[in-house]
Amino acid sequence: GLSNKKTKTIALVIPVINNPFFPELASSIEHIAHKYGYKIFLCNSDDSKEKLADYIDTLTSNYIDGVIINSHVVERVDIDKLIQNKVPIVTIDRKHFEHEFTHVSVKNKDGGGIAANHLLEIGCKRIGHIKGPENERNATERYWGYRTTVHKLDWYDQSYVVAGDFSVEGGYKAMKELLIKHPTIDGVFAANDLSAIGAMKAAYEWNIKIPDDLAIIGFDGIAMTKYMVPSITTIQQPLQKMGKIAFEELMNKINNPDAKIKHHELDVSLMLQESTLR
Ligand code: RIB
Known part of the structure; x- marks a missing residue:
């Protein structure tokens, strides 16, 4: 003062x-x-x-x-x-x-890269991304980390990236959008943990098994990720x-x-x- x-x-x-x-x-x-x-x-x-x-x-x-x-x-x-x-x-x-x-x-961009690489390493062949809010720069950097890692792969196009807003509801809707556009999708990087939780619920409703059919990774490392079923892999801040x-x-x-x-x-x-x- x-x-x-x-x-x-x-x-x-x-x-x-x-x-x-x-x-x-x-x-x-x-x-x-x-x-x-x-x-x-x-x-x-x-x-x-x-x-x-x-x-x-x-x-x-x-x-x-x-x-x-x-x-x-x-x-x-x-x-x-x-x-x-x-x-x-x-x-x-x-x-x-x-x-x-x-x-x-x-280092958000590194985090996005680590997330996408991890999905590739466990054998994912089609990896989507649920973005954070449009004007939020941490989210944009995470997207760039993902994009830099996957953009040269033969399956990749921009339709694997869908809008989100860091909320559970946003993650839920985004996952449905991805499943409609890409029924063979087998990996998702969500820009934060709440989006990942929403995405998991959408997958559950479509009878998709996690991680066998679809692997999901979030970002943040909030405590409740440990207690979700299944527990959610994430990029820990x-x-x-x-x-x-x-x-x-x-x-x-x-x-x-x-x-x-x-x-x-x-x-x-x-x-x-x-x-x-x-
Ligand atoms: O979950 C909320 C998100 O917004 C976090 O990832 C944090 O980094 C913030 O910008």
Whole structure:
């Protein structure tokens, strides 16, 4: 805030509270914050510019020492309000204005490549992709990782890539679309775990056996993937590490406003579970 008085409270802006990825990431930030004696003010934007603007108005008062923003829809005027009020900012995961701030995210393109390669390695011959939201860059990078891996294969064409929106419902619909277009499809890379869960339900309704007839891989590594039947192979994002780095970078920025901007692109890893176990 404007005064030098510390409140030992930081804000965390998240895009969607009902996708477990975000509370899991928030939890990792909250744990490290607690160790430093900090409290978190949680702002759920629901991907709405208006809701976000409303929260940011609150954040420009003197109540917080800094903010970690996870959003790809935040507006220039809102970022400027924070800057004018000297609110230290770090961005995490979703990308927007990230070049102006220290940012923490993962190697999404590598992750998409690892996912597609894994499906090829277990013998898949026709691999589809369920995309994330159109204007979301993590999703686009994952798609590029997939595309770079499969685009030269003889079966490949653009109709193996279908729209999704990171939701279970979106994944369910996308999988039906893929099954109608390509009844012989035997592998799917979903841009996140919720889409993979929705896709699995669609396959179940079509009496398709996973992983024997269709192998499915997600992205994120949310805890519930272990408890789905079958458990879902996924590309694990290092949530603990992401939260810790983002929080410590924000502390650094709070204590040293001239701190250099850094871009952390963390490694992802294959979390092998039953949905691709052949
Ligand atoms: O599941 C939600 C997705 O949106 C995650 O993959 C995360 O990286 C975010 O951008």
